[in-house]
Every structure is written in C-alpha cells, then in structure tokens.
Amino acid sequence: MVNCCGLLTVQKEPVPLKSVDVELEVRDHVATVVSTLNYENKEDKPLEAVFVFPLPGDAAVCHFSAKLRQTQIVAEVKEKQKAREDYDDALSSGQQAFLLEESEQSPDIFSMSVGCLPPGESASIRLEYVTELSVQADDGLRFCLPAVLNPRYQPQGSGGSGSGNAKVTSTPASLVPYTLSFSAQVSSPRPVSRIESGCSLDPLQYLNSEQTKATIKLAAGHKFDRDVELLIYYKDAHQPTAVVETGETSAKLGTLMGDPVVMLSLYPEFPQAVMSSVASCGEFVFLLDRSGSMGQSMNNSKTNQTRISSARDTLLLLLKSLPVGCYFNIYSFGSSYEHIFPKSVEYSQQTMEEALKKVGEMGSNLGGTEILRPLQHIYNQPCIQNQPRQVFVFTDGEVGNTKQVIDLAKQNSHAHRCFSFGIGEGVSSALINGLAKEGGGHAQFIAGTDRMQPKVMQSLRYALQPAVVDISVTWDMPKDVSVTVLSPPITALFQGQRSLVYARLSGQISEAAEGCVTVKYSLAGHPTQNQLQFSLKPAEDTGLTVHRLAARTLIRCLEMEQRGPRQQQDDSVKKKVVELSVQSGVSSAFTAFIAVNKDNGEAIQGPLVRRNVPTARRMACARPLSVPSRLAHHCEECGPCQPSMDPLLQVVSLQKASGSWDLVPALATALGKTSEEMKKPKPASVNQEVWATILSLIWLHGFKIDAQEEWELLARKAVSWVCAQNSPCVNECVEAGNALLGCQVQKDALGL
Known part of the structure; x- marks a missing residue:
C-alpha cells in the first residue's frame, strides 16, 4: 500500500497552491480587492500550475505581479495572442513566467498559469481588481468573492472551452487543500450601520467615533462550500453622490488616464402618488x-x-x-x-x-x-x-x-x-x-x-x-471645462435603484469650481427631473479606482460593439480595446497580463509537469429530483424527507386569479380552524366568498406580517376585489374575523 502524504488532489497529484489571502477595501460603493495566492512546488520536477477561478463579472483586473524569493516581477498588459506567445517562449527557454487571462466566453472567469516553478521553490502572486457594489432591494450594498466555481455548461456546437486554453477542474470543498483568509475595511461619508454575511464573521470593529470606518474578518475555519458574500448597510444610503478623481501624473493630458474622471451615483426619487399605483397590464x-x-x-x-x-x-x-x-x-x-x-x-x-x-x-x-x-x-x-x-x-x-x-x-x-x-x-x-x-x-x-x-x-x-421613458442626462459645467461621457446611456430607472455614470473632464478646472448634472425623464406621462450639484475638487486618497472602473465600462461597451453583427470583420474596435486596456492597465477580452522573470540566471532544466489546481465546487445531491416539491422523495445521499407546505403558501395557493378566496375546507385547515368554526360567525348578509377573503387578509396581517413583502401584491388584489363587491357589512366582518382568529387587525390596516 502506497503511503500518500503532502498536499494531494483526488487524482493523488501534488497541489501547488497553498493559500489565498484576500484584502477588501470598500470606499462608499466601490471596492478594491487584493488577492495573494501562495504557490509551492513540492515535486522533484519544474512545474506549471494552472488555476481557473471566478471573479465578479463587472470587475476590472488592474494589477498582477509575482514575488520569487526577493525578486518582484510586475506583469504588463499585452494583446492576448502576443502574451500567450511570450509565455510559451519563456517556458521553452526555461524562464519563469506568469499569465493571467479572461475567458473568451465569460468575463467572470479567469485562468492563471504559473510556469517553470523550480522544485522546492515558492511563488507569491498578487492580483488586484476594482469593482462596483450593486444595491440590493433592502438598500444593502453587495460584495461577493466567488470562492466556488461551478462547471460552466458549454452548449453543443459552441466549440469553446469555457476558460480560454485552461481546463476547469473542480473538487468537493472539503477536499480543497488550500486555505482562505479574508479581511475587509469599509469607509464612507455616512456611518456604517451593519455588515451581514452568510459566512461566519468576527465582530465588526469601528475605527472612529463617527462609525464611518470599520473592519471585519472572516472567522477562522471557513470552508470552500460557498461564496463569501458581504452585505454592507450605510445610514442614508440613497443620497446621490459625485466623486472626482485626478488623473495619473505620468499619463498624457487629453487621455482617459491623464484627465480627471467623475463618477456620478444617481438615485431617482419618484412621486409617492405614482409609486403607489400598480400597472394592470x-x-x-x-x-x-x-x-x-x-x-x-x-x-x-x-x-x-x-x-x-x-x-x-x-x-x-x-x-x-x-x-x-x-x-x-x-x-x-x-x-x-x-x-x-x-x-x-x-x-x-x-x-x-x-x-x-x-x-x-x-x-x-x-x-x-x-x-x-x-x-x-x-x-x-x-x-x-x-x-409591455x-x-x-x-x-x-x-x-x-x-x-x-x-x-x-x-x-x-x-x-x-x-x-x-x-x-x-x-x-x-x-x-x-x-x-x-x-x-x-x-x-x-x-x-x-x-x-x-x-x-x-x-x-x-x-x-x-410605470416604465420610465425619455431618459436624458445633461451637464452644466464652468465655461472652460468640457465633459466626455464614458458610460452607455441610462435605459432603465427604478425607485431606490442606483445608476452610475462615468465621465472624463478636460480643460481648466479650479478647486472652487462646481458642476451640475440633471437627469430628466417621463414617468406615467409626467415630465420629471432630479438634479445634483457637486464640487470639481478631486477627492483624496482614491488612487486610480474611478479611472479604472471608467476604463472597464468603456472597454465592455467596445467589446459588445465589436461582437455586433456589423463588426465581425472589423478589427478597428478590437484595436481600440487593446489600446485602452494597455493604457489603463485594465484587463479585457483581447488582452492578458504577462510577467516573465528574466533575471533568474540559468535556465530551469527538466521536463515541465502541468498541474491543474482544483477549484472548490458545492457538495450536493447529484441526483436530479423530478417530483413536485410537496411530494415525498428519497435520495441515496440525502435519505427520505417529507416536506410539508408552508402555511403561507397553503393560503396563497387557494387564492383565485380574481384575488378572492372560496370558503372551502382546505382554507379552514390552512387558517387552523374547522369548516364549522369558519362558517358560524359569518354575518348573515355577507356572501361566503367575501367572508373567506376578509378572513384570509386578517390572517396574513395577523400572523404573517414579517413576510408582507411576499404577499403584499396578492393582498392588494384581494382588497380591490372586496371593494368592488360593495358588501354592506365589511366592519362587522373584520370584527368577527378578528374574534375568530384571535387577531386585532384594524380595518384601515387591511386597506379596506
């Protein structure tokens, strides 16, 4: 019997990746992420390690470097085919090389190749990206570190590999033999009220008395069985903001990286009268x-x-x-x-x-x-x-x-x-x-x-x-300042949802200067506008985050244009993307990061061994369940289970398309009563359908108020139906229904 020791894959091959350390820095609604991947070759041959991994789909990778002993090698952005050729040339001549490239099929999958790692040697690789944080329905800002890479299903005939020229290997999370450490620092002009996660976190620590700066860490022992998701909540999160960032000093004026860039965060406020109306079509x-x-x-x-x-x-x-x-x-x-x-x-x-x-x-x-x-x-x-x-x-x-x-x-x-x-x-x-x-x-x-x-x-x-139409964004700037908008036109606006706009500023900008942006649109036939005035003075300590996000936005627009039907044979757009990617140092579909260690003296000898580093996947019952969710099923891994329908879903399932309920035994059971108990207190002048509908509304408000956002729309439909019946004794029904169900729900609370 062979005694296997050390770090091994399920195929009993040594794994070169030892650990992943992630540092997150959130400034208001923008994040900078620095990942350090530590590799070690424990084999007796030179190694090529290939790691395929996910990133947020809208991330802009902006730095890639490697440290070997005391030597720091910083990668540069090159056209993808040229970068691959340089990588292959380096390996064939025995030089250490590093390649990072985006998948040709999906912008959220990257592959990293670490080539010619000598026996016994370690390498520390630093990867940095910036990303916007999306706003969730409850006003939380969502950051997700995809720790899990699901296999990407490739449609028949598409011919793609799903991740450039690298193979995706995945293994159960419990068998992934490298560790993850994760820490985050959050700062905002507004206080940080809380940070939540589905993963175990150490307690939130505030760094100042205003609570505008805080840190948090992933608790020790995190398993690779889930993405690391953070939900960050600020007080007064819906304030529109503008951040002006100064250009890179070494970059030429008149270019994206040389000029100041402004990032506008816009939150439209719609009239309450319009928002309370619901489309009936x-x-x-x-x-x-x-x-x-x-x-x-x-x-x-x-x-x-x-x-x-x-x-x-x-x-x-x-x-x-x-x-x-x-x-x-x-x-x-x-x-x-x-x-x-x-x-x-x-x-x-x-x-x-x-x-x-x-x-x-x-x-x-x-x-x-x-x-x-x-x-x-x-x-x-x-x-x-x-x-619509x-x-x-x-x-x-x-x-x-x-x-x-x-x-x-x-x-x-x-x-x-x-x-x-x-x-x-x-x-x-x-x-x-x-x-x-x-x-x-x-x-x-x-x-x-x-x-x-x-x-x-x-x-x-x-x-x-109601759909927002005729959206326009206009800029009012000092006479010597011009604006070049880098973002695509805004096509959708929703109450409480943010729209980000990036624009390049050029000309003579004084520190005291102010700008104004006006968003105009039509809502339910009413012309509306929101305005934001902001200082043109550059913000402090933002690095080049805004510039890189602006470059990423422009690159994605150009990539989509290049894939359009009329651009298939046109290389001019691709050329623009490559130029912008190289200038900004931001990844694209047509470029890759390449780093070659040319100072390592003698060429590394021996046959090069390739190892695909396994990425975590979820452990789950692999047997598809083709039975209805409310029937018992048996699975070899999970065993038998007998799910029973949630009482809320029982009540909802009995509602008719009109919004009403019938007085049937199934409704009595769902409300925890017998049919006789349901019928007895019904006012004589009220029909059974109105009585059943009012009882259901009282039950929802009395027992399921914590899930109101789930049943609010169907309850509104029920209220409209009741009102349309012109029933004579609604007050009497509400009193009798409260007495029957043991509730104290007021008629006004029901909307009646």
Missing part, C-alpha cells in the same frame, strides 16, 4: 432553469429546500400576484426547452390553474443549461399591443456562452425588460448582472440562507412600476 414571461444542478440544495443543510423547489414556490407567489388583465407564459429549459402555452395567454382562473399544475410537475431533469435558444424563441414572439413585455429569468447561471446571451438581451432591449435571479453559490455574476443591465431590468442574487420569494416579489413590484 403587461406580458409576463417566466424562464425557469431545470438543469440537473437545480436539484442541489439552496444551502448546506441536507434537509434544506432544493433550488428547483424554491423556484416552484416562487412561481406560485408570482402567478397569484399578477394583475387581472395581463398576459403570461412560463418557459423552462435545460439541454432543451419547453413552454406551457404556445404563446402568452390572458391571465384567468383557468390559465392560472393550468400553469400551476404544470409548474408543480417541473423537476431538475432537463440536462444542461442552454439558455440561449429559449430566449431567442421568447424574443421572436410578436409583442402584444399595450402589454417583462421577462423573469431564474438560473444557477452555469453557462459557458455568457457573452452571446447578454448580446441577445441587448439586441432586444427595445422590446422588453429583463429581471434576472442568480440562484445558489458559484452563480455567474456576469450572466445575471449582464441580462438585467442590457435588458433594462434588475438583478438579484439568492445564496446561502436567503429566501428567494422576497427578492423576486421586489422585482415584480419594479416590473409593475
């Missing part, structure tokens, strides 16, 4: 991922709900909350795709029941994750007049053709709004954010112990808001 298309990975659990608990069953429960809430008079359809996809109706149908009791029956039968049994074809089919359907199309996409985001999918959403942005939901750990942030951004909608991530329903219902409220 629209075409709602729900696209549900049914690939095998959707059979995994939502978090680490073996008894926890699976992704597919949580999505089914969410579809129940969505279908009950749709407004009377709208149209809808439900698609599901894996290696193939299905739709419940040949085309979108009008929302009625009959179509709702038919859809819910089909949803209950949906399992994670459709194979791979080919999202492009169902999206193409949806976009090819003719739009319904006066019914809203597409809701639910996926765990394990696709390899991310850029193709995002381009498709952009090409159809004039005809729909897209709301995307990334489910589980390791989801592609590039896919989820890209769909929402290019589709003019909103993105949400559901990981760890998050419940899917509140986040999805928040997005439905956005979808039911």
